Amino acid sequence: MxxxxxxxxxxxxxxxxxxxxxxxxxxxxxxxxxxxxxxxxxxxxxxxxxxxxxxxxxxxxxxxxxxxxxxxxxxxxxxxxxxxxxxxxxxxxxxxxxxxxxxxxxxxxxxxxxxxxxxxxxxxxxxxxxxxxxxxxxxxxxxxxxxxxxxxxxxxxxxxxxxxxxxxxxxxxxxxxxxxxxxxxxxxxxxxxxxxxxxxxAIPEAQAIRVLIDIDTGPSPELDRLPGDPVREQSRPGVVRLHSSTAHSDALLRHLLTAVPGISVRAVHREGDGA
CATH class of the missing domain: 3.40.50.300 (P-loop containing nucleotide triphosphate hydrolases)
Known part of the structure; x- marks a missing residue:
């Protein structure tokens, strides 16, 4: 909106x-x-x-x-x-x-x-x-x-x-x-x-803590509409990195892990942790 x-x-x-x-x-x-x-x-x-x-x-x-x-x-x-x-x-x-x-x-x-x-x-x-x-x-x-x-x-x-x-x-x-x-x-x-x-x-976006979630790409309707509209980045072939705020990461992970067909979550990191 x-x-x-x-x-x-x-x-x-x-x-x-x-x-x-x-x-x-x-x-x-x-x-x-x-x-x-x-x-x-x-x-x-x-x-x-x-x-x-x-x-x-x-x-x-x-x-x-x-x-x-x-x-x-x-x-x-x-x-x-x-x-x-x-x-x-x-x-x-x-x-x-x-x-x-x-x-x-x-x-x-x-x-x-x-x-x-x-x-x-x-x-x-x-x-x-x-x-x-x-x-x-x-x-x-x-x-x-x-x-x-x-x-x-x-x-x-x-x-x-x-x-x-x-x-x-x-x-x-x-x-x-x-x-x-x-x-x-x-x-x-x-x-x-x-x-x-x-x-x-009230809190500039640049100061927000972010969570990085790496997932396998593939056809799935569950990827069309993700909680929080995370920024998507092609981190390497076959893998997409999702950038989410910590406030919304739980809902996003729950959405990914319960998707049908399934979505493979490869890794979860906090931004700045060397991921």
Missing amino acids: HLTGVGKRYGLRGPWVLRAVDLQLPRGALIRVEGGNGGGKSTLLRVVAGVCEPTTGSVTERGTAAYVPERFPPELPFTARRYLTHLGRLHGLTGRESRRRADEWAERLGFADKIRAPLRGLSKGTCQKVAVAQAFLAEPDLLVLDEAWTGLDQPSRDVLDGCVVERVEAGATVVFVDHDPRRLADEVYETYRVEAGAVVA
Whole structure:
């Protein structure tokens, strides 16, 4: 996914919330966004998710997207199950499949006993669980979470952590904001800060620790879409070297080792270890 020259302001003469933003968000990557209150984080997430259009610039290769807003509107005139089923249908699922997935996510997130209750009668925490469920329902290519953990109890936060990792391992791009700096810290591929309308890398890519994975080349559909979009280098005849960040190396190795047909992993090194 690419953001090119993206700027955003509200109104013809409103101040620029974002200006000249250029970002590449790779497939199968977990991206953290940081910044002060009112600095433009939520606006950036809404533009990434396609909830609002940029004033200038373009967003390309988004794929199917789902979004969990900072505040979920509980006044909608639906039960939780009907709302989730409706969202599933909008994502192209059949009614039957939408209901099945709605029930499955309600069970997983711990609100199965309230799934037939009206949204307006649910607690803030349960409404937030419904918001999370609708985002995962159709297994989107892009998942955007704006403080999605806020209001959840600890067991549900742990479940959400696991769900995010699953989507990344499945090849989705996940972009999130959260107040807890420890949130999924070991899984984050890149962190960006929104400052004075600009979006900058919190840790320059040149300083990131890289992992080198040597694999045998050969026809395999599993090589077409790799977690984190690692850089590929022909290191010697018949062998390709993949350059991956440490944050994404576990998912990449798991993908390679479970591929069908199999992919032979010859060696794994840390960059700078003389490999």
